[in-house]
Amino acid sequence: MEIARATEIFDRLYSSVPAYEIAQSEKKRTGKLDASTTYGEIVPQAFYEVLSAVTPREGEVFYDLGSGTGKATLLAALAFPFRRSVGIELLPGLGDAARQVLGQFDAQVRPQLPADHQQRQIEFIDGDFLQADLSEADVVFAHGTCYPHEVIHGLAMKLAELRPGARVVFVGHTFDTPELGFLRMMKMRTDWGSALAALYQRR
Template sequence: MESAIEWRRADTAAAAPAGPCTSAGDVLAALLDSVEGGELHIRPLRALLESGRFARFNEVGLALRRAFRDPAQRDYFIARMKPHLQLVIGVLPSGIQRHGMLPPEPSAPAPDALRLEQVSDAELRQWLVDDGSLIYGEFQRYELANYFDAIAPHLRPGGEMIDLGSGLGKVVMSAALALPFERCTGVELLGYRHAMALERRARLLALSQQLLAALPEQAQQPEAPLALPVGGAATLRHLLELDARIELREQNMFEADVSRASLVFIYSTCFAPLMDALAAKLARELPEGCLVSCTTFALSHPAFRLLQHFPANTLAWTGVFLYQRVAVPEGAALPPPAALYAPDPDEWEVRARAECAAYDAA
């Protein structure tokens, strides 16, 4: 379905008032403008990579990186990678490249250093999944505004929005401000990201209290009208109850309770190997009528009816899909598991060897 929306192409000047806030709308604009992006956040590498979940990440990753860098091991490196190409974002895993999160090591590794030959296929697969999960991506501010415009016609006041893989909380906090949800919940697996999101939430709430307290007395009435950015009417309670309306959880998305959701948001560009399992979970647990949006990769399950597809470079830099949870006829056949990103192995090898040659020449 083609959309008549005129998409924003870049961030625009702040809509927040230059002077003191004199109305609920002024406060809302200032709060939206204050929500922080997270693409350039500093990752606590040592604490992260020494944590329980990633305790072996360094060891396996260094073995893979040594094989990539050693011309004598290139054929073996390429052979080991080929069965797992659907797990890699791009040509080579991010972690083994110069900008990756693996630590430097001496040119001559320790005699007892793990070799790629000692890494099982299951371990390598898990390492590639973990490497992808460490990549951080989010909508730019203007893309998020486009997204809100796109979904607004499908929303009803109330309900719960859930962001699976909520990172530093940008989408959750922005949605709580701009959209008419009763509650917005973020679910994030990585502890350091969850901690940073809590800090940002605290700053947002502190600013909200400060701005609301400074409003003229006549503008502080809970039932004072408030126009939301995407259309629709609310009252000042939308902001007065912000603390109760934003919840952030440190949790595996597969363990999250989504049974009361009215919108599930998934920035799934790095979730290719998880999409089938996510679709199955959501099909089991979501109420009928719930909206689901995801990026880059479609949901292949009969429980989800596609409402709109926004191709790459329209709403955002990547494609965005909007679905609705529908009833599945009894006995309906489920599609086989899909390899959502699986480049041709021979074409991949050509590109991988070019990357290797570029590394050697640098």
């Protein structure tokens, strides 16, 4: 689907989701107050440009590691030909918000979309991405400017196990992992400012 149409749908679905408030209260409720749960979100056009640079192909599987209210996951499913888009989020209240938006999407938007969109799977999983099974992932996105060193280290090991050919877009850090071939850096606008996205391909 054209990015303009995807953005229109996306803006409607997310117009009244108080993401930062949910993140703040979930951090307090769960006691997960460290830097890794610092919140921030993608903006559609910039996300689209960065993801386009790793050329998502028909039938591939997308993962967002640390998916928040699900913006990147939903937009990936709308604007690219992924067969399946999965978000993994540590704070359950954010996962609940993502599933609520997905419920609205399924009820109000999906039935109006072309047949190929009707079949696309979108899923939001509560949990720690460091424990997740990423064996089916073809394109992995993570927006983790504030992830601390130990999380980055854990992620680097996890991403080294992706299947050959899988692509990674990491916003906020670079990896020095031999299994990940560096593709390029891109400037990416987010809702909190400008960041750098590092693009890799699993060797």
